[in-house]
Amino acid sequence: MMTPRPTLEGVAARAGVSRATVSRVVNGGSGVRQTLIDKVRKAVEELGYVPNQAARSLVTQRTGAVAVIIAEPEFRVFSDPFFERHVRGISRELSANDLQLVLLWVEGESDHDRIARYLSGGHVDGALAFSLHSDDRLAHLIAHSRVPHVFGGRPVPSVFPDAPYVDCDNRGGARAAVSHLVSAGRGRIAHISGPSDQTSAVDRAAGYHDVLVDADPELLERGDFTEESGARAMAALLDRCPGLDAVFAANDLMARGALRTLLERGIRVPDDVAVVGFDDMGDVASGAVPALTTVRQDIEGMGRLMVRLLMRLLDHPEQAGAGSVITPTVLVQRQSS
Numbered sequence: 001m002m003t004p005r006p007t008l009e010g011v012a013a014r015a016g017v018s019r020a021t022v023s024r025v026v027n028g029g030s031g032v033r034q035t036l037i038d039k040v041r042k043a044v045e046e047l048g049y050v051p052n053q054a055a056r057s058l059v060t061q062r063t064g065a066v067a068v069i070i071a072e073p074e075f076r077v078f079s080d081p082f083f084e085r086h087v088r089g090i091s092r093e094l095s096a097n098d099l100q101l102v103l104l105w106v107e108g109e110s111d112h113d114r115i116a117r118y119l120s121g122g123h124v125d126g127a128l129a130f131s132l133h134s135d136d137r138l139a140h141l142i143a144h145s146r147v148p149h150v151f152g153g154r155p156v157p158s159v160f161p162d163a164p165y166v167d168c169d170n171r172g173g174a175r176a177a178v179s180h181l182v183s184a185g186r187g188r189i190a191h192i193s194g195p196s197d198q199t200s201a202v203d204r205a206a207g208y209h210d211v212l213v214d215a216d217p218e219l220l221e222r223g224d225f226t227e228e229s230g231a232r233a234m235a236a237l238l239d240r241c242p243g244l245d246a247v248f249a250a251n252d253l254m255a256r257g258a259l260r261t262l263l264e265r266g267i268r269v270p271d272d273v274a275v276v277g278f279d280d281m282g283d284v285a286s287g288a289v290p291a292l293t294t295v296r297q298d299i300e301g302m303g304r305l306m307v308r309l310l311m312r313l314l315d316h317p318e319q320a321g322a323g324s325v326i327t328p329t330v331l332v333q334r335q336s337s
Contacts, residue, residue, distance in 0.1 A: 006047040014043035065100040066310065067119060067147075069129040071138055073107050080225070080253060081281045082299060083131070086152065089303025090128060097311060099125075106138060116141040126310045128152065133197040148313040150306045154199045154324075164313065165324045166305045168297035170200050170278075173329030174207025177248050177276045177295050180331055182211060186246035186274055190219040192233040192258060194250040201225070204250045204278060219244060223254045230257025238265060245273055246337070252277040252284040255292055259336065263289070274337035290335035297329050 008026075012019045017036055024032050025040040026049075032040075043049070068090055070077055077083045087103075094101050102124055104115050119127055119142065130152025132139045139156075142149050143163060151165040181189050191208045194201025209215060221237050223229030230249055234257065237244060249255035255277030262269055269275055269290055277285060280296035305325050 006049040015039040085299040089300035093304040093307035119145040170203035171207040173295035174204040178211040192249040227257040230254025234258035234261035293337040
């Protein structure tokens with residue numbers, strides 16, 4: 001026979017307090033003496049009471065859930081370890097705050113209105129969105145959903161001047177990468193950039209140009225943050241500029257693709273061409289052949305910071321326009337440079 005589920009009334013009887021007192025304690029209310037709080041918590045533990053989420057929501061006006069929106073198709077999410085690390089950081093911090101993660105896939109434009117309706121329907125307390133593109137209507141829909149939100153990555157400032165976000169020092173990290181190559185005596189340094197509609201790629205390209213102000217346009221090639229695009233870009237650069245002696249790729253996957261092309265063409269790394277990436281994603285960087293010099297960003301930590309910033313917005317909505325977070329980067333030198 002199934003054991004009856006413990007009730008609020010049962011906890012009140014065990015603790016010797018009123019039902020209202022128990023409700024205030026389990027829902028985080030104020031105005032209860034510490035001695036009564038201790039009695040209620042002891043009764044909750046003894047009975048194994050678990051608050052009913054629906055009833056709790058009526059009291060707290062919270063759903064206990066946060067939407068995580070990745071503005072990339074599913075194949076990109078599962079092929080790029082950046083997303084796994086980012087979501088892992090978010091998930092761990094949400095769990096630490098007793099919040100449920102609701103993952104919303106974005107396969108294309110047709111998903112935008114569905115996600116906007118979901119956010120506006122009161123299903124979640126807030127939203128975390130990353131890998132947004134500057135021409136993406138989804139960013140506008142999130143911003144106008146009236147749901148507290150935090151972006152992962154710097155949004156386009158002209159479109160969202162006050163939007164809270166968490167990002168790394170993309171420009172400074174790129175400067176460090178290119179300065180390292182210059183210090184090593186490299187004179188023809190190419191750049192494989194990411195998509196021009198993502199601010200991380202734009203900022204990393206800007207860091208490259210901060211160091212190489214008069215860089216030869218022939219040494220510039222664009223990728224899309226995938227390994228295949230890095231391989232194609234490296235091939236195009238070698239065909240156009242066979243005398244290049246270094247390349248800075250805007251992420252580790254493109255750098256790994258570049259290494260593959262160099263190996264296929266019999267070009268020695270780093271003897272003939274040095275390679276530097278950006279991200280420092282575990283096996284992608286340290287498992288490359290040769291091991292990849294790269295710029296480390298704390299991807300999982302940024303996910304955690306997104307949640308903390310959102311929690312601050314939820315607890316203090318009057319601070320909705322307050323602050324964003326830029327995390328530091330560091331160059332990690334390995335065998336590719």
